[in-house]
Amino acid sequence: MQNLLSPHFSNIINEAVKISKDMQHNILTIEHIFLASLLDKKASEILQKCSLDIPTTIQNIQNYLLKYIPTQESPNNSIPHQTPALQRVFFNMANHANSANQSQIEIQDFFIFLLLEKQSYSAKILLSLEIDKVRIIEASQEDSQENPLKQYTKNLNILAKNGKIDPIIGREKEILRVSEILCKRKKNNVILIGEAGVGKTAIAEGIALSIVNQTCINALKNFEIHSLDLTSMVAGSKFRGDFEKRLKAVLDAIDKNKNVVLFIDEIHMLIGAGSSGGGNMDAANILKPLLANGSLRCIGATTFQEYKQFCKDKALSRRFMNVEIAEPSIQDCYEILTKIAPLYEKYHNVKYTKEAICACVDLTNYYVTDRYLPDKAIDLLDEAGVSLQDNKKRTIGKKQIQECISKFVNIPKETLNSNEKNLLKNLKKTLKEEIFSQDEAIDAITSVIKINKAGLSSSNKPIGSFLFVGSSGVGKTALSQAIAKALGIAFHRIDMSEYMEAHSISKLIGAPSGYVGFEQGGLLIDLIKKTPHCVLLLDELEKAHQDVFNLFLQVMDNASLSDNLGNKADFKNVILIMTSNAGNQENKALGFHSKQSHKQDSTLKNLLSPEFRGRLDSIIYFNDLGFEDYKNITKKYINQINTQIQDKKISIRIDSQALDFIASKALQPEFGAREIEKIIQKDIKLQLSDIILFQKPKPNTTINIILKNQKIVLKILDSNQT
Structure with a gap:
């Protein structure tokens, strides 16, 4: 309570104690403090503005104390004890100060709360003159205007x-x-x-x-x-x-x-x-x-x-x-959060483990790139405490911090909880199960990613910068999507055919100052700021203007890009993939079909400047797909359909003749594997939708895909046939 009293109010109380001793009273009453405040110039001015006659009131209070408070000799160093009425006033003032987040208790607060003690002589004087809370506040505000520092x-x-x-x-x-x-x-x-x-x-x-x-x-x-x-x-x-x-x-x-x-x-x-x-x-x-x-x-x-x-x-x-003022280091942030954690533990009534405190720093440093330490780590520490308030378990560990950061950056909890080392260890195998006949491309890209994750690559570059070269439909975009899926990160595709003109660069980084839309910023900056951990695919790079190439030189070299508003995007956690089929038609005219010839290099040299090619981690050539690859891709689509209809408790399967027919029909090099999806959409999904909607197959029904009269037919098998 003593710490809450303002210096001015403390002085008045000390003066009241002195008055009590001088009058040989062994108690301290509301009237003693009221008299001391009337004798104080600043406090008496507040009451004077409420139309209180100060000299008369002083005389009345003195007479009251002499008449009704008994005198009693006491040692000189003894302190008068407070009356119950005065204790209630102090208690009410302290409660109000805490609930209102008031840093100090002033003399006007005493005037307001003594009014509640209606049996006290001081309260009776004020109430008889209709001096209430509102008048005291108004008078004290007038007084505070004379102290602009306080106001x-x-x-x-x-x-x-x-x-x-x-x-x-x-x-x-x-x-x-x-x-x-x-x-x-x-x-x-x-x-x-x-x-x-x-x-x-x-x-x-x-x-x-x-x-x-x-x-x-x-x-x-x-x-x-x-x-x-x-x-x-x-x-x-x-x-x-x-x-x-x-x-x-x-x-x-x-x-x-x-x-x-x-x-x-x-x-x-x-x-x-x-x-x-x-x-x-x-x-x-x-x-x-x-x-x-x-x-x-x-x-x-x-x-x-x-x-x-x-x-x-x-x-x-x-x-x-x-x-x-620079951003503190990771080690400094560990120390900062360790020292302030007890304050949040007391506030939230929880306990933070050492691993949780370290995780707050590490996870926000890795995933939250548009804010700065230690502020973002402290925010996560605070939010984790809130999330556990309704839980009987009061200890916050690394798992609870991971759950909170997933809300922070909108990343699935499964990605955070999984072991990144296991993801990287199985990355090559996972990609080869998704993408067929592109083992060399997968080997090249996984090698660069592993080197980066081991901390052996440059710290001011993206995780990897790749150029995928190959025919349409051989799996360039599919591999990019598979990488994002395997690592549990976002995938963004930008069609470079939309950036064929020089002025179109403003779509990526915002319009120059003075132009319409200058304040809106750029698409690319917004994408990376929202999802700093992602695979960014620049599709059909050869269609972009030369100024766009120059823009990505900075990204590949320094892993950063600023828009015209000064907003900076960090590309250090981005896998940058560019695709191109430049030179592909010339190669096919010469008869290179099964495997891509590196004669495409001459076309790429004309398309890309030496400094651009020099900043790429790898130029990856994709093979053309063969008949067996088309069959495997068809099986993959069939598996995807089975996943979609799993909740309907039915399944489909394809026989070898139908599989060969679809693969042969789709085998058109100019379209690649995309033709398979069109055939499945037309010949399988359309028939399957009719069966689901109108025939209403029983649970555990198997539907067979067969070839009949050179046409794909779906046939419901009897239970004894399955």
């Missing part, structure tokens, strides 16, 4: 003293650097520059904690850190000039109290704030004189992107010393 800023020292600020870990160097700049005679202002979530605000809070704990440098020990609340300053400013008036009042109050440091989060918002155009003075210009003469010590915080707006005002930016 428009938050005292971080008080928050730190009351335990409202979490401990700051791993930022000792930055806190010391900022503290040293604040103690300079001139240009003692700092601007913290860093990405959102890296801990810029925490630096200011860390300085407040060091001041409260007296671990700061000596020159700052008597300072207070006040955080400017721009929302409160703007709220209710009805007329032009209201905002500037409030800001000027705050700055004047700081100028009178030399031991105040002003912290302005999102400081770039001050540029233009309060100005209505036409050369009017904005908030930034109001700050400049105080910043120039060193009478205002200021800490600002902004991001790299918004700093571009801030540094346009050279007169303002030159008065600040820049301190860049």
Whole structure:
């Protein structure tokens, strides 16, 4: 309770204790504190605004204490004990402060809650004059307007003293650097520059904690850190000039109290704030004189992107010393989460294991690429605590963290729970079961993926960059989809025939500044930011404009791409696959059918620049498919149909003659395996749909696919035939 009392209210209570002792009372009553508040200038002004006659009331309270409170000698060092009525007032004030998240209890709170003790003499005086809660609040608000620091800023020292600020870990160097700049005679202002979530605000809070704990440098020990609340300053400013008036009042109050440091989060918002155009003075210009003469010590915080707006005002930016706040390392984040985990354990009534804390850092670092540590890891830690509140089990392990991150990034839990090493170990086998007669291509691509996952490839490149070359329908797109499915990641296909013109590049990265749609950003950037772990297929690359090729040079070299808004996409966890059938027709005209000739190289050299080809991990040539491959693909489609009709408790099977017929009919090199799907759609699925809809086969029925008179026919077998 003592920590919640404001310094002003504490002084009044101390004065009330002194009054009680002077009057030889061994108890402390509501009237003692009420009398002390009437004798205090600031507190009495609140009641005076409520039309209370202060001198008369003082006399009445003194007479009451002399007449009704018995005197009793007590040792000089004894403290009068509180009456039950006074204890109830303090109890109600403390409850209200906690529920309203109030950092301090002020004297006006005492006036409000003593009204509940209607039998007390002080309450009777106030109620007789119709002084109620509303009048006291209105009077105290008028009074607070005389203290703009209280109205428009938050005292971080008080928050730190009351335990409202979490401990700051791993930022000792930055806190010391900022503290040293604040103690300079001139240009003692700092601007913290860093990405959102890296801990810029925490630096200011860390300085407040060091001041409260007296671990700061000596020159700052008597300072207070006040955080400017721009929302409160703007709220209710009805007329032009209201905002500037409030800001000027705050700055004047700081100028009178030399031991105040002003912290302005999102400081770039001050540029233009309060100005209505036409050369009017904005908030930034109001700050400049105080910043120039060193009478205002200021800490600002902004991001790299918004700093571009801030540094346009050279007169303002030159008065600040820049301190860049980098994203903490993985090891630092382990330490940060380990130190703050007890706070979340107490709040959520759970227990985090060491593996869970490490998983919060590792999983967010791997899967959440558009945000920064430690903010994203702390968010995951907090959300995991919420998810277990309705569960009897109170311990959070790695499994619960994986379940939460799956909601974070929209990845199936099965992918997170599976062992990635087993996925990679079985990748080649899994792909060869899906894709036929392309063993060389599968071997090449799995080798590059394994090298990357082992950490032996460049850290600033995509997982792999591949060019698939081959005839239409040989499995280039199918292999790309199979890789995404096997690894449990997203698959995105971009048809490069839509990017044949130079201006079409704006679809990928957004329109240039000044053009329609500039603010919307680009398709490619949005795709990768939403699903940073994916297979990205650029289909029919040869149809794209040369400017598009140049765009992907940057992706293959640095694994990053920025749109015209400055939004950056990270391609480090992307498998980039490009497909082409360039030169295929020429090869077939020369008679190369069963296996692709590398004479396609000459066509690719004309199509792709040397620097583009040099950045590819591998150019993979796909073989043409043979008769046996067509039969295997047909079987694969039949299995897929069986999976689709499994819930209807029926199945289909195909005999060898029908299988050979479909494979022979589909064997058209210019179309590839795509022709099989058309035949199955027309000759099998159409008949099967009629059987399901109109014949309503019994459970466990088997439908046989046979060849009759050179046509595919579906025949329902009797139960004894199956």
